[in-house]
Amino acid sequence: MYTKGDFHIHSTESDGDLKPGEVVLLAKERRVDIIALTDHNTISGNKQAIKVGKIHGVKVIPGIELSTRFKGQKVHILGYFTDDKYESTEFKLILNNLRARRFKACQIYFKGKLSFKSEAGKIxxxxxxxxxxxxxxxxxxxxxxxxxxxxxKEIINLNFDGIEAKYYRNKENETEYFMSIAKKKNIxxxxxxxxxxxxxxxxxHGTLGQIYLESDEISDFxxxxxxNGN
Structure with a gap:
């Protein structure tokens, strides 16, 4: 059973200061036994982080933080991958197109099966x-x-699987408020x-392990x- 989890972390693959492997070593040092690497608009650091995590007994969930827009506002969404589909050539191709703002190319690739509507240069x-x-x-x-x-209040009605209720910059009572929203929406x-x-x-930004989920919360995640706890 995992005891301490931090699921929003950046490395040198985007705008962080530590390499993916160094992030894992810092987690180990701080007794954080499960983490997610969520670099901005890239999955390039996950492979190294997972490899180092296996050596040092830190579970690494491959992730990403995707930049989006909602009614002119910047909105970041965290993706946590449940299998290796994100390692496909196709996923990397689409991600490159999104970074380069080639939304039409994405649309054509999927023949309209997925929407790549954009606003202010972001999906x-x-x-x-x-x-x-x-x-x-x-x-x-x-x-x-x-x-x-x-x-x-509008955006939380979108098809999210969860909400980052515990966060370094939360104001007073916000953590409880966001947790109650998650419970109400069954996410x-x-x-x-x-x-x-x-x-x-x-x-x-916070420092690694400063904000975390505990055992029961990690189990739900x-x-x-x-x-399955593996």
Missing amino acids: ITSAGIEFLHHYNAKVVLAHPTLLNKNIF IYTAGSDFHSLNKLDMK IKILNL
């Missing part, structure tokens, strides 16, 4: 959720505390430090990932 949130679901990811709304309250909640750097001057 819209509902399309981002649909895209990640297509590759067997569970999708969680990242740091809801950073969203406008009215936008949050899971997660915890993430949004770790980027060991620099103590980085006030925008890994249940929807079909990991």
Whole structure:
């Protein structure tokens, strides 16, 4: 059984300061036994993190943080992959197209079966959720505390599997509020430090393991990932 989990972490593959393997070693040092690597719009660090995690006894869930837009607002969504479909050439191709803003190319590739509607150079949130679901990811709304309250009330009605209820920058009583929303909607909640750097001057993000899920909460999370505690 896992005892401490941080599910929102960045590495040098996006805008973090530590390499994926170094992130895992830091987790080990801080007795965080299950993590997710969620670099911005890339899955390139997952392979190394998983490999190092196996050596050092840290479970690594492959993940991503996808940049989307909702009514002009920046919305980040976290995808947690339940199998290796995300490692396919197809997924990487589509991801590259999204980064390069080639939305029409994505649309043509899928012959209209998936929507790649965009706004301000990013895929819209509902399309981002649909895209990640297509590759067997569970999708969680990242740091809801950073969203406008009215936008949050609308966006939480999209097809999310969960919400990041525990977050470094939550204001007073927000953690309980977001957890209650998850319960009401019968979705899971997660915890993430949004770790980027060991620099103590980085006030925008938490430090690894500072925000976490405990045993019972982790069990609920890994249940929807079909990991069976492994």
